[in-house]
Amino acid sequence: GKVLLTGGTGFIASHVLDCLLDNGFTVVVTARSKDKGQRIVEGVNPEVRDNVSFVIVGDIAQDGAFDSAVQSSPPFDYVVHTASPYQLHFDDPFRDCLDPAIKGTTGILASIKTFAPTVKRVVITSSSAAVLNVAPDHLPIYSETNWCNVTWAQATDPAHTYRASKKFAEKAAWDFITTEKPNFDLATINNTYTFGPLPRSLTSLDSLNTSNHRIRDMVLGRMKSGIAPTAPVFTFVDVRDVALAHVRALTVPEAGGNRFYMVGEFFSNAKIAEIIRKEFPELEDKFPPREEVRSDFPEDHWGFDSSKARRVLGVEYTSLEKSVRDTVESMLEREDLM
Numbered sequence: 001g002k003v004l005l006t007g008g009t010g011f012i013a014s015h016v017l018d019c020l021l022d023n024g025f026t027v028v029v030t031a032r033s034k035d036k037g038q039r040i041v042e043g044v045n046p047e048v049r050d051n052v053s054f055v056i057v058g059d060i061a062q063d064g065a066f067d068s069a070v071q072s073s074p075p076f077d078y079v080v081h082t083a084s085p086y087q088l089h090f091d092d093p094f095r096d097c098l099d100p101a102i103k104g105t106t107g108i109l110a111s112i113k114t115f116a117p118t119v120k121r122v123v124i125t126s127s128s129a130a131v132l133n134v135a136p137d138h139l140p141i142y143s144e145t146n147w148c149n150v151t152w153a154q155a156t157d158p159a160h161t162y163r164a165s166k167k168f169a170e171k172a173a174w175d176f177i178t179t180e181k182p183n184f185d186l187a188t189i190n191n192t193y194t195f196g197p198l199p200r201s202l203t204s205l206d207s208l209n210t211s212n213h214r215i216r217d218m219v220l221g222r223m224k225s226g227i228a229p230t231a232p233v234f235t236f237v238d239v240r241d242v243a244l245a246h247v248r249a250l251t252v253p254e255a256g257g258n259r260f261y262m263v264g265e266f267f268s269n270a271k272i273a274e275i276i277r278k279e280f281p282e283l284e285d286k287f288p289p290r291e292e293v294r295s296d297f298p299e300d301h302w303g304f305d306s307s308k309a310r311r312v313l314g315v316e317y318t319s320l321e322k323s324v325r326d327t328v329e330s331m332l333e334r335e336d337l338m
């Protein structure tokens with residue numbers, strides 16, 4: 001099968017790419033520049049490099065941004081859409097977050113419908129942000145049956161812009177399926193905070209994806225004077241599980257029409273620090289004295305049911321220990337970045 005994968009430079013996309021190639025797919029990635037595209041292709045295993053190429057898609061919020069990218073010869077069977085801003089600070093909520101997220105999503109679906117009739121299924125990287133309510137209005141337990149209660153009126157409040165971008169982008173995608181009745185069906189991966197090994201094409205630790213920042217900061221000794229608070233997110237999932245879920249969601253027939261909420265387990269920054277100190281004694285001097293590190297995991301934390309991805313997609317969840325160990329190892333291997 002042949003797949004168009006958007007946002008190829010991204011952390012999650014880099015693992016989706018590896019997983020697609022491991023599973024024999026041919027992949028075209030989108031990147032914002034030629035440099036970035038070349039770096040992605042050069043980063044993959046040479047044995048399968050012939051199966052990857054890139055196309056440039058600049059501003060995904062523009063009408064028709066994906067019109068030419070979705071056309072390929074031979075034509076695409078599947079699309080995986082991961083490209084979306086994931087930062088916690090934006091200068092302009094529409095330009096920098098809401099428009100690329102929402103118009104990027106409806107735009108690619110419209111381009112596929114018009115120009116890529118062979119596409120059978122689209123998988124979108126949504127988020128747990130589209131599932132979980134805004135604190136303090138939490139449910140006792142969450143699954144993919146839930147939708148975040150953030151309103152459109154709250155979207156320009158910086159505290160809510162990112163979650164609104166994910167919720168309203170995903171909603172727009174499901175609405176597109178209902179109203180436009182395209183040839184393809186849809187599945188979304190609603191992963192929580194995602195840890196895992198760095199993408200090979202990463203050029204600086206500053207451009208590291210947001211969810212790995214706390215592990216980077218510990219490894220660099222930036223929390224030596226005190227471990228930062230964990231809040232607001234205390235659930236994690238490993239990026240390789242998320243990548244496999246995207247790939248399975250393309251091909252497992254019953255996945256169509258479904259959301260998949262993915263959580264591996266709970267974590268806290270204190271727990272991560274403990275794992276790193278145990279696995280990498282050479283990093284001991286990057287941490288504050290042990291007696292100063294206390295878990296801030298809230299006793300009354302809500303629960304999760306992330307079993308559907310296991311049941312329908314056959315994904316097993318990687319432990320926090322393994323995820324943190326492999327993430328730190330991937331950082332230490334990149335001496336050029338440290």
Ligand code: NDP
Nearest residue numbers: 007009010011012083084085100127191192193194209211
């Ligand atoms: P990254 O920041 O590593 O990747 C984001 C990708 O989106 C990059 O390829 C980036 O391109 C691209 N992108 C961002 N903004 C734009 C834009 N305006 N126009 C074109 N491309 C853009 O983050 P992740 O890999 O973590 O995130 C990927 C997806 O996963 C996002 O949809 C995110 O919401 C979702 N997600 C992430 C979670 C996490 O914990 N990491 C959890 C749940 C969901 P460039 O490199 O050129 O900037």
